[in-house]
Every structure is written in C-alpha cells, then in structure tokens.
Amino acid sequence: MHFPVRGGSIIKRKVGVVQAVDGVDLDLREGESFGLVGESGCGKSTTGRLIARLLEPTEGTITYAGRDITHASRKQLAPIRPEIQMIFQDPYSSLNPRHTVGGIIAGPMEVNNINPPGGRHKKVQELLETVGLNPEHYNRYPHEFSGGQRQRIGVARALALEPKLIVADEPVSALDVSIQAQVVNLLQRLQRDMGIAFVFIAHDLAVVRHFSQRIAVMYLGKIVEIADRADLYNNPHHPYTHALLSSVPEADPDSEKHRERIRLTGDVPSPINPPSGCRFRTRCWKAQDICATEEPPLVQLESTTTGHLAACHFPESRQVIPDAEALAD
Incomplete structure (x- = not known):
C-alpha cells in the first residue's frame, strides 16, 4: 500500500510515495x-x-x-x-x-x-x-x-x-x-x-x-519475522525482534540485572525513501555489505521449527527471556 505524496503551491503533483506496506x-x-x-x-x-x-x-x-x-x-x-x-x-x-x-x-x-x-x-x-x-x-x-x-x-x-x-x-x-x-x-x-x-x-x-497464538513482527512496512508465540519469545532470530523483546520490563529486579538490554541507535528511516537491501540495516549491529545490496527473503531457517520464518542474512540464535511463560501470566 503506497500513499502518494503531493507537492507544489498551486498545482499539486505527485512527488513521491509513502511505502506504508511493502511486500507483506x-x-x-x-x-x-x-x-x-x-x-x-x-x-x-x-x-x-x-x-x-x-x-x-x-x-x-x-x-x-x-x-x-x-x-x-x-x-x-x-x-x-x-x-x-x-x-x-x-x-x-x-x-x-x-x-x-x-x-x-x-x-x-x-x-x-x-x-x-x-x-x-x-x-x-x-x-x-x-x-x-x-x-x-x-x-x-x-x-x-x-x-x-x-x-x-x-x-x-x-x-x-x-x-x-x-x-x-x-x-x-x-x-x-x-x-x-x-x-x-x-x-x-x-x-x-x-x-x-x-x-x-x-x-x-x-x-x-x-x-x-502466532505473531508477526513488522518493521518499516515489511514483516521481518513470523513464529508461534513460544518460539518467537523464547528464541527470536531477527535482530529487530531480539531488540524489541529485550526492552520488555521484568517484574523481578534480579532478572533485570542479568538480562541483555539492546538499545537501538538512530531513528527509523523515512518510508518515502527506505534503505536499500534490508530496511533494518541502518540500526542493526550485525549489518554487513550484503545487507545493503540484497534484501533478505522471509524464509524458514535451518535451525528453526516449522513455521518460524525470519528475514535476515545473519539471524540470531540465542534465548532472550528465560522465564517467558511468566510473562504470559
């Protein structure tokens, strides 16, 4: 879904598009x-x-x-x-x-x-x-x-x-x-x-x-990961999903001390002119040259369970919330 951007003081003409949803x-x-x-x-x-x-x-x-x-x-x-x-x-x-x-x-x-x-x-x-x-x-x-x-x-x-x-x-x-x-x-x-x-x-x-029951994670108009809720919360594979989950507050202060906290730098790019390749690469700590030239497809990785899809050239493979079941309670 692309929304037109119009400019001009008298005659409004199309000068660009907002790529609100792109390839979902x-x-x-x-x-x-x-x-x-x-x-x-x-x-x-x-x-x-x-x-x-x-x-x-x-x-x-x-x-x-x-x-x-x-x-x-x-x-x-x-x-x-x-x-x-x-x-x-x-x-x-x-x-x-x-x-x-x-x-x-x-x-x-x-x-x-x-x-x-x-x-x-x-x-x-x-x-x-x-x-x-x-x-x-x-x-x-x-x-x-x-x-x-x-x-x-x-x-x-x-x-x-x-x-x-x-x-x-x-x-x-x-x-x-x-x-x-x-x-x-x-x-x-x-x-x-x-x-x-x-x-x-x-x-x-x-x-x-x-x-x-199932959850999809979106970033800048694209889905970057889809999985069953247990798989997604216990073992996220996309760096953006990993960063999102690391920001969830814990009720136990002791668990907060030992939990990894990821702070993303920079702002979300404009949907009018999104980055080439992977749209998350401008804020990703794992980004390499291939991330700017090739858009990663949303596919099932070899190490994931059936139905767990991620769009990343260098997926994560570590748990982020040890007591994830407690979060649901």
Whole structure:
C-alpha cells in the first residue's frame, strides 16, 4: 500500500510515495488469533485496514476463503462484509456521539437488512450483556461511558453480524492498564467461545503474547519475522525482534540485572525513501555489505521449527527471556 505524496503551491503533483506496506505476505487460519507487532509507523494499522478491505491495495492480492477480493467492487464485497469486522483503536472517535448505544450496535444489522429472532432490540441487549455492559443502557449516548466501556461497545458492534474474522487495531492502547486486562480477557473469551479469528494489532509485546497464538513482527512496512508465540519469545532470530523483546520490563529486579538490554541507535528511516537491501540495516549491529545490496527473503531457517520464518542474512540464535511463560501470566 503506497500513499502518494503531493507537492507544489498551486498545482499539486505527485512527488513521491509513502511505502506504508511493502511486500507483506501472511496467512490467517480459521479461528486463529494472529498478533501483529512493531513500533509506531511500521504499517500495522494499514495492514489491518487492507485485510478488512477498507483500503484498496496498490499492488498484490488479498484472498479471503478462496476468493480474490483485492479489487472487488462494493456489490461484490457485500456478502463478505458481515464476515470481516474491525475494532478501532480510539474508543472516543470511533463511536458517533449523536447516536445511542442501541443505534450504534444495531447499525450494521440495519445496513445488511438482518432481522435476528426476537428483533434487533433484543439482539443488541444480548450483545451488551455479552461484553459485560448493562442491557438497560440501550438508550444512553457514548459520552455517558468511560473509555473501557466505549471499547466494549465497539466490540459489541463488531459482534453484531456474527463475523468469522475481527481485525482489532490496538484495541487497548488508549485504555488504562487495569482496563486493558479486562478488554483483552473479554476478547480472548469471545475468540475461544465463538471461534472467531482475530488479527490483534498492538505494540505491547506482553499483551500480544497473552492473546495471540502466532505473531508477526513488522518493521518499516515489511514483516521481518513470523513464529508461534513460544518460539518467537523464547528464541527470536531477527535482530529487530531480539531488540524489541529485550526492552520488555521484568517484574523481578534480579532478572533485570542479568538480562541483555539492546538499545537501538538512530531513528527509523523515512518510508518515502527506505534503505536499500534490508530496511533494518541502518540500526542493526550485525549489518554487513550484503545487507545493503540484497534484501533478505522471509524464509524458514535451518535451525528453526516449522513455521518460524525470519528475514535476515545473519539471524540470531540465542534465548532472550528465560522465564517467558511468566510473562504470559
């Protein structure tokens, strides 16, 4: 997904492109919780919006349940839209302040002409109860709720059409830590009970590990590593993943003293003019000449377990978190 950059004081002309997502290749299995992590501006949210087809990709292919929906028209997407829903990052701007909670949650059913047994009013009250809110709050407005409650309303709206896939774009980043745990546990319960597949986008590594079965790490528009959560957290192979995990705080001060801490130097390059070869090479302590001339492919390494892919010419091969299971608790 490349966004045009326009310049000129009178006639706006294209002077470049922002390579927000560039060559991302991933698959999502039915009923799976898939995590997508990386620092701000790496293309996570854009990837999520592409999956939900809220954006039309510049190049490439998006396939859902065997159907190519890359450039599908609004009419062609109509039967697929109910199956793919999204939970947005900001619970304050994603809810229309002029509509009641009942109207917000019932909206998707009205758009898709769905009349559930017992009526939409009853269905909305059931959804409110499912996400831990009072069904009697049907006629209240968003400003009457806290941030955590608003995010629960967003979850209820996403569940209204009984989707098979939900893209959760940093659903807890705007919430207090105590509320984050409640929302994450709610999503985990829904994923387990309803068999919904999740793409969970976040930059909090501990939250992603708690929720996701497989995790992909993004850097500057590209995926640099994909693995099962245990493999990724116990034995990361890409230097960027290793640096990210080294920054996760530990509750035990003694373990902090013995743990390696990697501090990356420099800033993230501009997506308008990314580095040649490996995009992480300008901040990587293992970079060599080949890293500037050849882009490393995302492949399975000989020393990794099945499904553990990394894009690096000189991969890491050491453990970073000895008590990784404690992080999930």
